[in-house]
Amino acid sequence: MRLRLNRRWGRLNVSALSLACLSWPAGAHASGAAVAASASATPGSTGAAVTSMAARLPDWIDSGSTVFWLGAGCVIGGLAMGVMVSLFVQQRGRLQRRREELKRVRRERARLSALLNAIPDPMYFKDASGAYEGCNPAFERAVGLTESELIGRRDADLPNPPGWVDTQSDGRSLVWQNDDSGSDAQSRCLDVLSARVRDDDDEYLGQVAIARDVTQLQRATEAARRAATVYEHCGEGIMVIDHQLRICDVNPAMVAMIGHDRQTLLGKRPLLLRDSEQDPEKLRALWAQVEATGKWSGEVTERHKSGDSIPMWATFVKVPSPSGDPEQVQYLSVLTDISRIKQTEAELLHQSLHDALTGLPNAALLRDRIARQVGNAQREHTCVAVLYIDLDGFRDVNDIAGHAAGDQVLLTAAARFANVTRLSDSVARVGSDEFVVVLSGLVDEETAMRLGDRLIQAMDEPIVIDHHRFNVGASIGLALFPADGTHVDELLRNAEVAMVRAKLHARGSVQAYRPELTQAVQHRFELTHALRQANEAAQFRIEYQPQVRLSDGQLIGAEALLRWRHPTRGPISPADFIPLAEETGLIIPIGRWVLEQACAQVARWQGQEGKPQQVAVNVSARQLRQPDFIETLDYILAETGCPASALELEVTESLLLEDAEQAISLMTRLHKRGVRVAIDDFGTGYSSLAYLKRMPVRTLKIDRSFVHELGSDANVNAIARTVIVLARSLNLDVLAEGVETMEQAEWLRREGCDWAQGWYYGRPMLAEDFVVTPPPEPLRRAPVKRLQLA
Numbered sequence: 001m002r003l004r005l006n007r008r009w010g011r012l013n014v015s016a017l018s019l020a021c022l023s024w025p026a027g028a029h030a031s032g033a034a035v036a037a038s039a040s041a042t043p044g045s046t047g048a049a050v051t052s053m054a055a056r057l058p059d060w061i062d063s064g065s066t067v068f069w070l071g072a073g074c075v076i077g078g079l080a081m082g083v084m085v086s087l088f089v090q091q092r093g094r095l096q097r098r099r100e101e102l103k104r105v106r107r108e109r110a111r112l113s114a115l116l117n118a119i120p121d122p123m124y125f126k127d128a129s130g131a132y133e134g135c136n137p138a139f140e141r142a143v144g145l146t147e148s149e150l151i152g153r154r155d156a157d158l159p160n161p162p163g164w165v166d167t168q169s170d171g172r173s174l175v176w177q178n179d180d181s182g183s184d185a186q187s188r189c190l191d192v193l194s195a196r197v198r199d200d201d202d203e204y205l206g207q208v209a210i211a212r213d214v215t216q217l218q219r220a221t222e223a224a225r226r227a228a229t230v231y232e233h234c235g236e237g238i239m240v241i242d243h244q245l246r247i248c249d250v251n252p253a254m255v256a257m258i259g260h261d262r263q264t265l266l267g268k269r270p271l272l273l274r275d276s277e278q279d280p281e282k283l284r285a286l287w288a289q290v291e292a293t294g295k296w297s298g299e300v301t302e303r304h305k306s307g308d309s310i311p312m313w314a315t316f317v318k319v320p321s322p323s324g325d326p327e328q329v330q331y332l333s334v335l336t337d338i339s340r341i342k343q344t345e346a347e348l349l350h351q352s353l354h355d356a357l358t359g360l361p362n363a364a365l366l367r368d369r370i371a372r373q374v375g376n377a378q379r380e381h382t383c384v385a386v387l388y389i390d391l392d393g394f395r396d397v398n399d400i401a402g403h404a405a406g407d408q409v410l411l412t413a414a415a416r417f418a419n420v421t422r423l424s425d426s427v428a429r430v431g432s433d434e435f436v437v438v439l440s441g442l443v444d445e446e447t448a449m450r451l452g453d454r455l456i457q458a459m460d461e462p463i464v465i466d467h468h469r470f471n472v473g474a475s476i477g478l479a480l481f482p483a484d485g486t487h488v489d490e491l492l493r494n495a496e497v498a499m500v501r502a503k504l505h506a507r508g509s510v511q512a513y514r515p516e517l518t519q520a521v522q523h524r525f526e527l528t529h530a531l532r533q534a535n536e537a538a539q540f541r542i543e544y545q546p547q548v549r550l551s552d553g554q555l556i557g558a559e560a561l562l563r564w565r566h567p568t569r570g571p572i573s574p575a576d577f578i579p580l581a582e583e584t585g586l587i588i589p590i591g592r593w594v595l596e597q598a599c600a601q602v603a604r605w606q607g608q609e610g611k612p613q614q615v616a617v618n619v620s621a622r623q624l625r626q627p628d629f630i631e632t633l634d635y636i637l638a639e640t641g642c643p644a645s646a647l648e649l650e651v652t653e654s655l656l657l658e659d660a661e662q663a664i665s666l667m668t669r670l671h672k673r674g675v676r677v678a679i680d681d682f683g684t685g686y687s688s689l690a691y692l693k694r695m696p697v698r699t700l701k702i703d704r705s706f707v708h709e710l711g712s713d714a715n716v717n718a719i720a721r722t723v724i725v726l727a728r729s730l731n732l733d734v735l736a737e738g739v740e741t742m743e744q745a746e747w748l749r750r751e752g753c754d755w756a757q758g759w760y761y762g763r764p765m766l767a768e769d770f771v772v773t774p775p776p777e778p779l780r781r782a783p784v785k786r787l788q789l790a
Helices: 002-021 029-039 043-055 063-118 137-143 215-233 252-258 280-293 339-353 363-380 394-401 403-420 445-458 488-505 519-537 574-584 587-605 629-640 654-658 660-672 689-694 704-708 714-729 742-751
Strands: 123-127 132-135 171-179 186-198 204-213 237-241 247-250 295-303 309-319 330-337 383-392 426-429 434-441 463-465 468-470 473-481 510-512 540-549 555-566 570-572 615-618 647-651 676-682 699-702 733-736
Touching (some): 123 137, 252 330, 280 295, 280 309, 363 383, 363 434, 363 488, 383 403, 383 445, 445 510, 473 488, 488 510, 488 519, 519 574, 555 574, 574 587, 587 647, 629 660, 647 660, 704 714
Parallel strands (some): 473 510, 555 615, 615 647, 647 676
Antiparallel strands (some): 171 186, 237 330, 383 434, 383 473, 463 468
């Protein structure tokens, strides 16, 4: 700015001096040059220069010329003074404008600084070399340094440089970085906007950049993207409804579910919300709950484009408007097609109420139907007849031809009974070979007896299965409402009691219930029925009683004992239910279950100290007569991992009386497999010593009835002593059952008995509770008698 003023000032001086020289004579060049030289001096010396020039005027200038020159000097001085005043005014104006410009720049800079400081996002300025020129407070907090500490430094010089700074970048980018400043490190997403600064000549001056934390926005965007993906690909139908219950949007699953395209559905009210399709009371309750709690879930019915009804499970959620405008309220509905669930429920309901083999109603549905018929009979003063049918000879079918043939017999019987009865009557299967027929209407005992005779006649024709002809009959018991009972259970119980009497006294007949039937028959009937249910409801359990060596009291094994605890009757003695199981044939599945459980348990006990390494299991003669008994035993041993030597089968003497040769053959096969065989309750039956010598038996068990009277009855002592001597002569082991006192144990040990079991050594207990009770006092070993038969 000063250079421009000097030049202008020089031009003005030169112009003034040129004007003065024009009035000089031609010969006065020297003086003119001097004047010109003087005129080129500084403006402050103008008056002095004029005086000096006038003093050096040549002599030829006369006095008239002097006045001229004085006038000329005054003019020149005035001009110079005017120029100086003009320059002063201009300079003052420029200074004033300069001050105003500086004020404006300061105000703009203050506003810009306040703006930058108010920006919550970190921002910085760098020069061309990458050194910081400035930043805002947010950037200071990000790097932990003040602006004065940052200026002139580069990222490499900072102790905590920001990870999003990139001098070479230009434009917008998303940068994810880990935030380790807090107690729990989390990743942050920064939206970085950077730009290079260039001047008018496109010269690179530096970089400016700003970063914004958009982590929440980015996560919300990702969540919205995921929600949109779920909305599009979800298998459930999703529907958005406005406040007027018109469809705003549906997802593809909803379109596929009801068969209509999206454009057809938009703007219409869903069928499931129309009073014509739903129960109006249900819809009112739906919207009342949605308005009260914001949510409702329940079952609704939608209609497919084809017209088929679709059961759905719907959830309605109220979505309030952010502004609170009720007209902006929307409802979100999520619908699940439950057609398959409904179908499965119907199938399961049918299965739970019908017999799987015959398709007839089972006991549960039968009870419901009897209750309905009883209710109708009470209102109409009529009767209801209940006929309880049991097939005669059905067990032989299973034993001879197997269970597949038995199933065919049951199917044939069910079909024949259904053909005899009316459509209004009910035929149900309530047991293995038991059926119940319910008659309603105007029936009496005579009418019911005639129907019973027809049911028996329907079974007269033999049933042919795989070239086998089976003559299967029927025994029927009859009970009438209200004469023989007023409740369902009472009618069924009395009808079954009458059926039991028919099987015991006159098979193939119909017996009506009479109150004089004995309590014993009723008890037997109830116990038989409960036994069948116990086998199906897993009410049995196995307890183990220790078997110890008398010589030193060491544990050598355990006997597996079957126990039955009825849910209402409590514990039931094996003496009561084992004979019934033998008679009904339930001993076959029960005995197999006992074998499986005992073998599996002793396999788990192998190698465990203080646990039996051998288990004894009672098997009935009917089990041993099964043609596949050996194969079944082999399968159980292999499946459970039980060593054959760890299993002892206890059989009774009755097996020898029925078919001794077959029994010897069976026991020989067991012996070859390493399975021990013991004769249980020896001495209580009729034993053949000849057969006993031939049989591969390893152990004789003295019955508890002898052990109980040891020491008090000389005859019992003699019998027990004889059994021990007999076993020694045949090289067999002897085990005494029911040892309860130390005197009994001492007598048996003294007489040479090998093993003992009883409460003296431990009561029967569950496998997890098994422990041997040590005798109160150790038995002293006395000389053992070794008696031999001559």
